[in-house]
Amino acid sequence: MRDLGAGFGHLLKGQRWVARHxxxxxxxxxxxxxxFVLYVGVLIALALWGDDFVAWATPFADGWSSPWLGLFRGFLTVVLFALALLLAVLTFTAVTLLVGQPFYDELSERVDRDVSPDGTAPESDLPLWRDLWISGRDSLRILVRAAVWGVLLFALGFIPVVGQTAIPVIGFFVTGFFLTEELAAVALQRRGVELRERLALLRSRRMLVWGFGTPLGLAFLVPLVAVFLMPGAVAGATLLARELLGEETRDGDHPADGAPDDGGPGDSAVSSGPAPTH
Incomplete structure (x- = not known):
């Protein structure tokens, strides 16, 4: 339970960090x-033409009598839209990180410099195109894993009582795990930690990961919230990555009086705050 609180604490610290910058x-x-704009466009198109797609995909039902035809295709349309929403939640972080890879790398480095006792941050030795390729490849692998979980949980959702109570809760924890992996990958990839090692690290501290990712996944269900929480989520995941690796971290929540704000992605970070706490 302590790790659950620590994970949520990293999420809050990340939001406070970007609020100060x-x-x-x-x-x-x-x-x-x-x-967000791209995803909204796709979901609107699905809402407008989803029933046409379902009708095209189920020609065998054309001869069914009323009301069975309407009920069958209506159900499939709702399922299609629900799966699209789940996929949007699972992939939003990966796509956003891919689009904003150069900035989020810099943001994560700034957090590392700010909380590191010696004011330094690990840097990737790979060229940008190589980092983008690795990030995209690993995101696809995580998406496949998440999709398998999504299909499994969807099937289990038809079990009476359990499917309407326990399964949705499990789904949120699964979503939180994969969200955390995607976000922590920004800091861990700079350190040369491969996907298999990242997953092993996250599994070794599941409670910490769930404390960070599960509330974030719930918040991401609210339209536009994901957009506003993403910078802080990257910052918080950097702090979480440092804990997973056992790196010494000083408390950067409270900058020294008069410490200037950063000037954007290209400027130097200012290390401030009290002495190391652990």
Missing amino acids: GRSYGFGLVPGLIT
Whole structure:
């Protein structure tokens, strides 16, 4: 239970960090807004023409009598839209991180420098195109895993009582796990931690991961909230990655009086705050 609170604490600390670095927060909104507009467009199209797609995909039901034809295709249309929403929640973070990879890498480095006792941050030795390729490849692998879980939970959802109570709760924890992996990958990839190692790290501290990712996944269900929480989520996931790796971290929540705000993605970070706490 202590790890659950610690995970949620990292989420809050990440939001506080970007609140103290307003210009970085503003830049961090851009990738999320772009992705949000694209997703909304797809969901609107699905809402308008989803029933036509279902009718096209089920020609065998054309001869069914009323009301069975309407009930059958109506049910499939609702299922299709629900799956699209689930897929949107699971993939929003990956797509946003891919769109904003250069900025989020810089944002994560700034957090590392700010909370590191020596004011340094690990840097990737790979060129940008290689980092983008690895990020996209790993995101696809995570998406496949998440899709398998999604199909399994959807099937289990038809079990009476359990399917309407326990299964949705499990689904939120699964979503939280994969959200955390995607966000922590920004900091862990810079450190050369491969996907298999990342997953092993996250599984070793599941309660910590759930404390961070599950409330974030619930918040992401609210339209536009994901856009505004993304910069802070990346910052918080960097702090979580440091804990997973056992790196010494000082409390950066309370900057020294008069410490200047950052000037955007290209400026140097200012390390401030009290002495190391652990």
